[in-house]
Amino acid sequence: MNAKILFLMLGIISSAFKSQVGINTKNPQATLDVNGDVMIRKVDTLATPENGSRILVLSNNNTINQIDADHLLTPKIIVKGLGGTGFSLLSISLLNxxxxxxxxxxxxxxxxxxxxxxxxxxxxxxGIYNVYFFLEMASLLSASTTGIGIFKIGISGNITLLCEESFANINVLGIGVSPPTRSTQTIVKLNKGDKITFGMRGVVLSNISLLANSNAQFSILQER
Known part of the structure; x- marks a missing residue:
């Protein structure tokens, strides 16, 4: 048997009684303390734990720990919706x-x-979600106060206005108008089962022609 291998085996056996094994160190600070590179030639495939995946990480004090890797392995949630000439308002009232x-x-x-x-x-x-809502009308708006908003609907059904952008009208040549674009954005913590929807005010269904050739879009991105 190679003398170096025999020496290493004897060192491990003798160190076992101390409950700490050191490789290239005479003063091990952990159950297995390796002073140098580590090569693992084969790792058996393990079934995914019932409570999620695990990965090994090297911490600041140079010890190896396992952490829950579900948030790293699971793709982030991304949604983007578009509304061109098909953009419309429903007869569903979110809030007054x-x-x-x-x-x-x-x-x-x-x-x-x-x-x-x-x-x-x-x-x-x-998780934490970044929600964005943009609307561009085809022309200046004649409605007195036109706004867009992002709403959260809780599991119990309660509706909360998270953020909004609205402009009161201004007079141009005696006609009340407001800018044609609106955008609003928020970062919010959502629980599983919570809902996000989008609303508009200042335009009634009887004046739906204002939406012709207008554009709207939204995006939802999971931050963590």
């Missing part, structure tokens, strides 16, 4: 004066988390 916006097209929704029938994003997992 607010009507729900309908987006006919989803450009991105890999996890199928946005319901086109309900026009709601249904949160699949608790």
């Amino acid at each position: 004066g607010w009507l729900q916006v309908s987006f006919p097209t989803l450009e991105i929704d890999d996890g199928n988390n946005y319901s086109l029938s309900q026009q709601e994003f249904i949160t699949p997992k608790t």
Whole structure:
């Protein structure tokens, strides 16, 4: 037997009684303390733990720990909806004066988390989300106060206006108008089952012609 291998084996056996084994160190500070490179030639494939995946990480004090890797291995949730000439308002009142916006097209929704029938994003997992909403009308608006808003619908059904952008009208040649664009954005913590939807106010269904040739879009990105 190679003398170096024999020496290493004897060192490990003798160190076992101390409950600490050192390789290239005479003063091990852990159960196995390796002073040098480590090569692992084969690792058996293990079944995924019932409570999630695990990965090994090197911490600041040079010890190896395992952490929950689900948030690293699971793709982030991304949804993007578009509304061109098909953008419309539903007769669903979110809060006083607010009507729900309908987006006919989803450009991105890999996890199928946005319901086109309900026009709601249904949160699949608790996390922090970045939500953005943009609307551009085809011309200056004559409505007195036109605004867009992002709404959260809790599991219990309660509706909360998270953020909004509205402009009161200004007079141009004696006619009350306001700028044609609106945008609003927020970062919010959502629990699994919470819903996000989008609303508009200042335009009534009887004056729906204002939406002709207008454009709207939204995006939802899971931050963590």
